[in-house]
Amino acid sequence: MSVEIRKTLLQVETTLVEGGKAAARPLVLYTALAVLKNPWAGLGYVEDLGPEIRRVAPVLGETLTAMILGAVGSGEAVEGYGKAAVVGTDGEIEHASALIHTLRFGNFYRSAVGAKSYLAFTNTRGGPGAPIMIPLMDKNDAGRRSHYLTIQLAVPDAPAADEIVVALGASVGGRPHHRIGDRYQDLKELGHDLDNPAAV
Template sequence: MTVNVRKIVVGVEEVRHDGGPKLDRPILKGFVACVLKNPFAGRYEADVTGMMEALKPLGLECSTKLLAALGGDPKAIEAYGKGSLVGAGGELEHGALWHVPGGYAMRELLGQALSIVPSMTKMGAMGAILDVPIHHKDAAYVRSHFDGITISVADAPRADEILFALAMTTGGRPHARMGGLTQDAIAKWDGLR
């Protein structure tokens, strides 16, 4: 199966505060969006799983680009997420092809990354907005890291394309104070708590 990439877009936010006091260290929150031809657009295909294997190198390439944009240090990354936006000629199941290639590539690069990678998959036209959920990479219940990032690429996805996205951050919300499990209190190392 051929993976035909049209473009890769990388974006990084440097958050210095969120209305409260200036942070000692800005939080970097970034995404990589990869736009590619959907080989199944316009028709129903019973078995699409072969595409997951074909996408694995792209997952690693995108993860590597995003990590580099956030400074290159895997130990600095605290949270992550992924998503896909399928053009009108495809179906939701085509977006789900990103679960393994995107999620496992980030985990591989980050080393210890125990928690499930939160995900969003939806259909959309060119310029549609994809809100990618983010949570802590080692414990999904770390409340300070419940967040997200909004991604939009003006000319994507075309009807016969898919936009696959990954997100990573170097911290939680800037002024988190809603209680719950904190990063320094992760104890079970089970991906949840």
């Protein structure tokens, strides 16, 4: 049985001016998403989600990664990245989580962009037009606050009650006028060991 994708969407958002000041380097945010039939819809409580994870997640990972790379131009150019899933009202949060919290999904994107950081995420439930929030972080440096970004969008007719929206996000650039420093600066000022931040 094939993966039932009803539609895909690719969005590119470019910020040229922030806070009334022109950006020295525009911030470009990319979103690739798929609206698909929830593979567990109508089945009641399913104990073992594994078979559908193994069938569906790789298709989504490969499809959405290809959409992002096609828009950005290369994996190397991607600086920030993240993922999200919104399950319709007949589904469980676990269904949204199942499709994005597996290496069978995320490793396509990680490998393609050469990332070291984990993929920031949200997994929520909602109806058509529900907000889709994709948190981003630097693909190689989790403490680089300039790339703490959030993409927000919505699909007017998705997810239907028996659907899931799965999305990947990317940034080229960070916030145009970032000026709050990085996590390492705080650690240093607070007297923490940069190699062992939990130590006092």
